[in-house]
Amino acid sequence: MTHNRIAVIGLHEHEYEYIRQHYEGLMIWHQSIPKIKIIDGILYVEKAQGVGMLPVDKVIYHGIFEDDLDFISGLALWNGPCFPNAYGMLECRLKIPCLIKAMKYSKFNSQRGFISADTYINTNSELVAKWGNWHCGENKHKFTGSWESTENSVLEPYFEGEAVRILNIGEKSWQIKLEGETWLKSIHPDNAQFTEIDTELLQDTLMLKDKIGMDVIANDYIVQKDGTKHLLEINHIPNITRFEEVRLHFLETVVDWIHED
Incomplete structure (x- = not known):
């Protein structure tokens, strides 16, 4: 039986080890974004150890990094087997x-507003400004009255x-x-x-x-x-480790996907 070479990118060691235990083929694991290249439709991924790159057949990507948009774009350009789908991740990264x-x-789909950076707004209603591409409650500000934005931001009503x-x-x-x-x-x-x-x-x-x-x-x-x-x-990359039930289902789904033809 021929095994594919799998690149696992972004997952923590415990999740990688689960996948490693359920797949007998070759694997490359990077917790952060590796260097890649695509030549004649073949994806090459930086070795986890040593110098050079190796051809990869499938990619598992689960992470959010400050500079990952171009990397996800590269996966989408490759157009090879990627979980989750690189196109979907690309659509939702920003x-x-x-x-x-x-x-x-x-x-x-409640109505939203927008405000440019370094711009004042004065409002009698309670609004929330959101900016950037991070999650976990970061880059959000709730206010009433006068406020000056520091970033290009979406404005939405505060919903209790x-x-x-x-x-x-x-x-x-x-x-x-x-x-x-x-x-x-x-x-x-x-x-x-x-x-x-x-x-x-x-x-x-x-x-x-x-x-x-x-x-x-x-x-x-x-x-x-x-x-x-x-x-x-x-x-697009939700937390999968907060609940053990979710973590195991995610990993089982990944392993099943790896073994698909």
């Missing part, structure tokens, strides 16, 4: 363009309500109640937990997954007390 695309399709995430990997989905001591909610606090899946939010998430062409997706929503729902953002 948060503002991804949000704009999602608003075109989502049932819960329950923050939830719909996470889908392969054929399995979860709803997670996001928590936090402030208005900023995330998956990381100890009291974040699985909750019953909202059918409408799941349908919206799976529709966006299909429209954008993603293999893994996690959508964050706010559900207000009156039942009104708002899409906040799409996560």
Whole structure:
């Protein structure tokens, strides 16, 4: 039996070791972004040790790095087997363009505004400014009254309500109640937990997954007390280690994908 050479990029050592134990073929593992080249349709990836590059048949990528957009673009240009799909990751790597695309399709596409860097705004309503391409509650500011932006930012109303995430990997989905001591909610606090899946939010998430062409997706929503729902953002590389059930399903999905012809 011929085995492919697999490049595992971005995953931590525990996740890599799980994959290593379930695949007998050749593997290259990089926790950060390696150098690559594409020649005559063949992807070459930097060796994990030593000098030089090796041809790779499949890529598993799971990480968010400051300078990874060009790397993901390279994977998309290669057009070879990549999990998650490089095109889907490319569509969602930049948060503002991804949000704009999602608003075109989502049932819960609340009106947004925009403000350039070094620009003043004066508002009587509570707004949230979001900028950059990081997650986990960073690069967000809630304000009322006068505020001067430091970055090009999306503006959205502040929605009071329950923050939830719909996470889908392969054929399995979860709803997670996001928590936090402030208005900023995330998956990381100890009291974040699985909750019953909202059918409408799941349908919206799976529709966006299909429209954008993603293999893994996690959508964050706010559900207000009156039942009104708002899409906040799409996560193309969601956290998979916070819950062991999610971690194992992700790794099992990856291993199954590796063994596909």
